[in-house]
Amino acid sequence: AQSVTQLDSQVPVFEEAPVELRCNYSSSVSVYLFWYVQYPNQGLQLLLKYLSGSTLVKGINGFEAEFNKSQTSFHLRKPSVHISDTAEYFCAVIDTGGFKTIFGAGTRLFVKA
Amino acid sequence: EAGVVQSPRYKIIEKKQPVAFWCNPISGHNTLYWYRQNLGQGPELLIRYENEEAVDDSQLPKDRFSAERLKGVDSTLKIQPAELGDSAVYLCASSQRVGMNTEAFFGQGTRLTVV
Numbered sequence: 001a002q003s004v005t006q007l008d009s010q011v012p013v014f015e016e017a018p019v020e021l022r023c024n025y026s027s028s029v030s031v032y033l034f035w036y037v038q039y040p041n042q043g044l045q046l047l048l049k050y051l052s053g054s055t056l057v058k059g060i061n062g063f064e065a066e067f068n069k070s071q072t073s074f075h076l077r078k079p080s081v082h083i084s085d086t087a088e089y090f091c092a093v094i095d096t097g098g099f100k101t102i103f104g105a106g107t108r109l110f111v112k113a
Numbered sequence: 114e115a116g117v118v119q120s121p122r123y124k125i126i127e128k129k130q131p132v133a134f135w136c137n138p139i140s141g142h143n144t145l146y147w148y149r150q151n152l153g154q155g156p157e158l159l160i161r162y163e164n165e166e167a168v169d170d171s172q173l174p175k176d177r178f179s180a181e182r183l184k185g186v187d188s189t190l191k192i193q194p195a196e197l198g199d200s201a202v203y204l205c206a207s208s209q210r211v212g213m214n215t216e217a218f219f220g221q222g223t224r225l226t227v228v
Contacts, residue, residue, distance in 0.1 A: 004155075034216070043117070043204060043219035044156070090155050100169060101146075101217060103155030 002027040002093050004104035012110045015083055021076040021107045023091030033074040034092040034101070035065055044090065050074065061085070086111045115139070117220035119205050125226045131193035134223045138187070138207030145182060146217060147190050148204040156204055162188065163210070195227045 007022040025031065032051050036044040048059025055067040065076045074091060091104040118137040126132050138145050143164050148156035159178065161169040164185035173180065177196070182188040192199055202224050206217040 009153075036219075041221070041224075043221045044206075045219070046216055049216060092155075100158060100161065103157070105155050106153070 002031060002095055002102045004091050004093055004102055006089075006091055006104035006107045008107050009105070010108045010110065012112060013081055014112050016080045018079050019077065019081050019085075019109065021089050021091075021109065023074045023076065023104060025072050025074065025091070025093045027072075027093060027095060030096045031093045032096060033065075033067060034094070035059065035063070035074070035076050036090045036092060036103075037061075038088040038090065038106075040087075047076070047089070081109070081111050083111050083113060085109060117205055117207050117218055119203075119220035119223055121223055122221060123224045123226075125228060126195055128197055128227050129194040131191065132195050132225060133192075134190045134203050134205075134225075136188045136190070136205030136220060138205070139209075139218055142207035142209045142218075143185070144208045144210055144217075145188050146206040146208075147180060147188070148206065150202040150204055150222070152201070159190070159203075192225075195225075197227050200225055200227045 003026045005024045013019045034049045035047040037047050038044050047063050048057045050057045050067045058064045063078050067074050088106045088108050090106050092101050094101050120135050145162040147159040150156045160173045160180050162182045165182050180190045202222040204222045206219045208217045
């Protein structure tokens with residue numbers, strides 16, 4: 001069975017500073033990896049995904065993530081955050097043989113002026 | 114293209130009352146999911162449909178929860194009777210089964226408060 005651990009429940013950061021949101025997963029099979037963002041009172045929106053190929057994945061809104069198979073990690077980064085990036089971020093995995101998405105508990109990013 | 118549509122957005126009911134949520138997936142998406150998201154947690158799958166067939170309902174509390182997807186398009190999730198612990202956001206998502214790319218598109222959710 002797969003599981004996802006988001007190591008930080010909350011990340012406060014000043015505007016224009018860089019940020020990294022950490023995600024580790026466990027799985028006995030190959031997986032696909034996703035990051036979703038959830039703004040207040042909204043559904044989840046896909047930021048980026050890793051299916052295969054280059055381990056550095058670029059997504060929307062200037063976010064990127066790097067798949068590290070040896071460390072079973074998929075950390076999300078942005079070099080300079082904006083106030084509008086304040087939201088909840090969820091890391092998720094799907095095993096390559098199935099269609100069940102397992103979500104982490106989420107990391108609340110709070111960008112301060 | 115319209116996204117996943119859910120209604121209602123908010124619902125407040127007294128415990129022991131029934132409640133139903135409705136979801137209309139993106140046109141052409143064969144797979145439909147219902148998730149429950151408790152406060153401060155990630156979504157947890159309740160049930161997954163492939164067309165009109167429920168292929169994974171292992172996490173659905175079948176004593177009080179039921180779901181249907183007649184004709185393989187829109188879907189309804191019902192709770193009867195509701196309990197205080199059912200307060201959560203219920204998210205519907207859909208995906209198009211194209212190869213192994215199973216990106217799910219989410220609706221805005223229904224926030225249920227049981228009092």
